[in-house]
Amino acid sequence: MAENTIISFQNIYKQYDESMILKDISFDLEKGKFYTLLGPSGCGKSTILNLIAGFTQATSGSIVLDGKTVNTLPPNKRKVNTVFQDYALFPHMNVYDNVAYGLKIKKAAKDQIKEKVMDALRAVRLSGFEKREISEMSGGQRQRVAIARALVNEPEILLLDEPLSALDLKLRTEMQYELRDLQQRLGITFIFVTHDQEEALAMSDEIFVMKEGEIVQSGTPIDIYDEPLNNYVADFIGESNIVKGTMIRDYKVEFAGKVFDCVDGGMNENETVEVVIRPEDLVMTRPSLGNMKIIVQSQLFRGVHYEIIGEDPEGNEWMVHTTRKAEVGEEVGLAFEPRDIHIMRIGETEEAFNTRLSEYAVVNGTMVQETIDMEKGVDLNNDI
Numbered sequence: 566m567a568e569n570t571i572i573s574f575q576n577i578y579k580q581y582d583e584s585m586i587l588k589d590i591s592f593d594l595e596k597g598k599f600y601t602l603l604g605p606s607g608c609g610k611s612t613i614l615n616l617i618a619g620f621t622q623a624t625s626g627s628i629v630l631d632g633k634t635v636n637t638l639p640p641n642k643r644k645v646n647t648v649f650q651d652y653a654l655f656p657h658m659n660v661y662d663n664v665a666y667g668l669k670i671k672k673a674a675k676d677q678i679k680e681k682v683m684d685a686l687r688a689v690r691l692s693g694f695e696k697r698e699i700s701e702m703s704g705g706q707r708q709r710v711a712i713a714r715a716l717v718n719e720p721e722i723l724l725l726d727e728p729l730s731a732l733d734l735k736l737r738t739e740m741q742y743e744l745r746d747l748q749q750r751l752g753i754t755f756i757f758v759t760h761d762q763e764e765a766l767a768m769s770d771e772i773f774v775m776k777e778g779e780i781v782q783s784g785t786p787i788d789i790y791d792e793p794l795n796n797y798v799a800d801f802i803g804e805s806n807i808v809k810g811t812m813i814r815d816y817k818v819e820f821a822g823k824v825f826d827c828v829d830g831g832m833n834e835n836e837t838v839e840v841v842i843r844p845e846d847l848v849m850t851r852p853s854l855g856n857m858k859i860i861v862q863s864q865l866f867r868g869v870h871y872e873i874i875g876e877d878p879e880g881n882e883w884m885v886h887t888t889r890k891a892e893v894g895e896e897v898g899l900a901f902e903p904r905d906i907h908i909m910r911i912g913e914t915e916e917a918f919n920t921r922l923s924e925y926a927v928v929n930g931t932m933v934q935e936t937i938d939m940e941k942g943v944d945l946n947n948d949i
């Protein structure tokens with residue numbers, strides 16, 4: 566465990582009734598970072614927060630906070646506070662009293678309470694709103710009151726359980742900036758729970774992707790987006806084209822009826838693999854210029870781009886994000902570079918995956934692709 570570890574889960578299992586809700590969860594979280602637990606409903610995200618806060622206890626394993634095992638330590642003895650999805654504010658109290666509530670219960674001195682409440686309101690940019698009733702606050706402002714109410718206790722760790730899901734899209738995006746900014750100003754550890762991948766990508770230092778009580782993959786947003794471990798992660802994080810392929814040998818993969826250069830290796834010869842290419846990495850071009858051809862089947866205008874879906878000669882579907890229009894039934898070329906091809910071994914563990922990646926994708930800090938003729942067969946002329 567590193568010196569700046571603030572919280573450590575060591576082989577945590579949690580059982581409710583007959584079912585194992587969390588299965589062998591281990592991680593070390595560092596002080597002052599923004600972490601996100603990302604996964605679908607019921608995968609165990611809130612249960613992890615509840616274990617950290619002390620609202621429930623692990624069936625087995627250890628939870629270490631600030632160097633001490635805290636498995637049975639009551640919530641009020643932990644320097645942890647939670648912001649709940651529904652904010653759980655007191656509707657009949659004004660903003661000041663809502664934020665001050667916890668300190669009053671603890672019987673803190675009046676002038677000390679005032680100072681701390683004012684500090685917390687300043688941190689969430691609500692100075693001047695002290696006397697407002699909760700019912701007179703907007704959704705985003707209520708959200709900030711809820712955060713101030715947690716911050717007033719000066720937690721080392723702030724747990725945020727889907728705090729933005731009740732807000733409309735525009736406000737949610739604004740609050741993403743604000744939360745990220747707040748975390749950086751305060752320098753405390755945030756653990757944020759969401760099932761929204763965009764939220765996770767936008768805010769986090771590190772994301773834990775969960776599935777059915779397990780952590781499937783962890784890493785920075787870019788790591789996870791660019792190098793998904795498997796089908797599940799690739800699908801969960803962003804739009805993906807996932808097709809079956811064959812790894813001919815290192816750095817050579819066959820799919821859609823053709824052999825392509827790629828930057829992955831370490832598989833068996835002729836191993837069946839899954840190939841991922843992001844829709845925004847596919848460049849639509851003239852059929853003669855692309856390194857693959859598709860027949861356009863549908864086209865949707867998405868505001869910033871068109872979303873085009875087409876079929877290759879092998880029957881695979883490809884989604885393309887492009888600013889160009891195409892007609893249904895038209896044949897277009899798709900161009901992409903070796904580094905846009907991400908290869909996943911079926912059933913590979915995260916550990917084996919990370920080891921293989923470090924051995925094959927990067928050599929002395931230089932991408933292997935530099936040794937491959939990257940532009941071969943690829944003309945990035947977008948003129949269709």
Ligand SMILES: Nc1ncnc2c1ncn2[C@@H]1O[C@H](COP(=O)(O)OP(=O)(O)OP(=O)(O)O)[C@@H](O)[C@H]1O
Nearest residue numbers: 581582586604605606607608609610611612613760
């Ligand atoms: N107190 C409890 N008693 C029994 N089962 C529980 C309890 N709390 C949670 N569970 C079960 O544990 C599983 C995980 O629940 P959890 O609340 O951690 O999921 P989640 O990932 O937060 O989901 P959501 O996104 O819907 O909030 C669910 O199947 C849930 O029904």
Ligand SMILES: [Mg+2]
Nearest residue numbers: 610611612726
């Ligand atoms: Mg939950």
